[in-house]
Amino acid sequence: MITIKDIANAAGVSHATVSRVINNGPKVGDETRKRVKQVMQELGYRPNANARALVTQKHSALGVVVAELLDPFFATLAHGIDSVARQQNIQLLMSAGSIEKDTELQAIDTLMQHRCEAMVVHSKALDDDTLIEFAGQIPGFVLINRYIPQIAHRCVWLDNTAGGKVMTQHLLDLGHRKFAVISSRYQIDDPSERLQGIRNTLHAAGLTLDDSHIEYSSPDQKGGEHAMRHLLARGVDFTAVLAYNDAMASGAMTTLSDHGLQVPTDASIVGFDDVLLAKYCHPKLTTLHYPIEMMAVKAAELALAYARGEPTSTTHTYKYTPTLVKRDSAAQVHPR
Amino acid sequence: MITIKDIANAAGVSHATVSRVINNGPKVGDETRKRVKQVMQELGYRPNANARALVTQKHSALGVVVAELLDPFFATLAHGIDSVARQQNIQLLMSAGSIEKDTELQAIDTLMQHRCEAMVVHSKALDDDTLIEFAGQIPGFVLINRYIPQIAHRCVWLDNTAGGKVMTQHLLDLGHRKFAVISSRYQIDDPSERLQGIRNTLHAAGLTLDDSHIEYSSPDQKGGEHAMRHLLARGVDFTAVLAYNDAMASGAMTTLSDHGLQVPTDASIVGFDDVLLAKYCHPKLTTLHYPIEMMAVKAAELALAYARGEPTSTTHTYKYTPTLVKRDSAAQVHPR
């Protein structure tokens, strides 16, 4: 592999000069600059990124830790990050953390070994303290989909409680009074925050949500089917279902349909996330749009800005709110 | 950041010994080894991956170039690669190449700048010669979804022609004789190969496919809708539709439904890829399963093996064949 010295020899200058040309540094004449560039071109020089990172003590790449690449939600997230990385001509170092403590930890650790200065992390398994410590060590450490007060200016997050509120209010407005909830069984904040939003809103309307009307399951299609089967088996009385996400909502609809129940005639259902699925399942899902791509872009920009040491407002915080997308799965309550 | 020398001092050994401990090298006594490890633990030592890559002249990461992270197809691909990377405890360097010559070139170039030895590349925009040259320079250069004879042992690819054949044969078996094809307008090999398979099979059955029965459009939902609109507008007579992929098939179904036509009663339709969408659209798509995850795993393993210089069979080639998944969108031809 051809190095800076080869260029220096071929161009009859010192390797310092070549380095200056590469970095558009000062102290090199127009003519020399041109000649060196010419030689680099001819010899097909490719700077050694590792040597560079070593001497500058920082890796130029943007590190990304997501839970699971397969999930369309994370694909969208990755896409958002990629778009700013590409725009700023920056490489992506990506790992999947699979919502397990060890894996997430290891993913971040590897990034640190590369002396990665900017990273966007989606962590659900690690505790606040651990993340706060990382934030202290890594200039461009930004969390996505998580809010930790102590490092609020490093968090780009969704207001789940508001989401719970919006979806519930929509169903209330449609005249529904009997609710069932299909939630995620994972012990992360999101489900409980959304549930809280739901509870608050029902409470304000003079209703309460009995625990027996909540079913917990895995946050995917299968889990949705499963949860709905339980709800029906237990004879829970409802006209509206609040699902943790679109996948669960879609699964629930499958089960309803298997039992001869029509959506939205016999029951309304509202999802969360607004992934592709929501548009293509039948009936089309009324759901909450999760502006994840927008959030990902913000997170990436933030991470890179912090890494560069740019003065970013520490007071400003990055909260996003999901918005209602009305489609066909939720309708006016059907009079019995 | 704490280095190997700090460890050496604290443990009262030379930094060479510390390095040996890190790499599980020989020439270090059990006791010393333990002590050094202890110190590393205490001081929270994190090896500098850049220094390492510099001195060893190679980056340990596995490079990945895909077209577009958003596409579930590539998400699945990425997932397959990630699974082997994780298993072998290797980091992923990922870029999106977006099927543009420059971007793909730049993605590979960046990977080379990092002296990445193993890479799985999905390139549709670069020409054979360019890729052959990269293969010559990079030990672990593996192409996925592309076949180039000169570097056959570096290619993990799908037999598109066989795919075209299988889908056509299935519809023939169901009694269909009037076909329409919805293809991709991109000038890459896949569409024409699949079309070739379709043509061959029809020919063997004594039928021909008139050019007017083929509609080219962008390979997504919108493209499928658009193509089907054209087909209907032009009054093309068909009972079966062969779509380039599931997204187009799904779009085509939307248009059919908008025109009051039932699938599969009025027209059968077969997709390609078997992405999530195929299972969740309505009716469920009969399609060809693209074993992309399996292929991605193979490609990643291959890339890493080549990079390590392991003796891999140069004679063996990695061709995969899509398999038919029967669902609800294709049925016995309806008697008029």
Next chain:
DNA sequence: TACCATAAGGTATACGTTTTCCCTATTAAT
């Protein structure tokens, strides 16, 4: 006892950059 093989570990160099400090002409200022 003398010799050698071996185990354990140290010394020093190289990897390819960036960057600080220094040197030498040339030009501008007095």
Next chain:
DNA sequence: ATTAATAGGGAAAACGTATACCTTATGGTA
């Protein structure tokens, strides 16, 4: 004409690690 400033560029150190080569005990063997 002399000095100061500046532009252009070179020499060398540093980044953190791996490793080839060297040194020193120690134990075994003839």
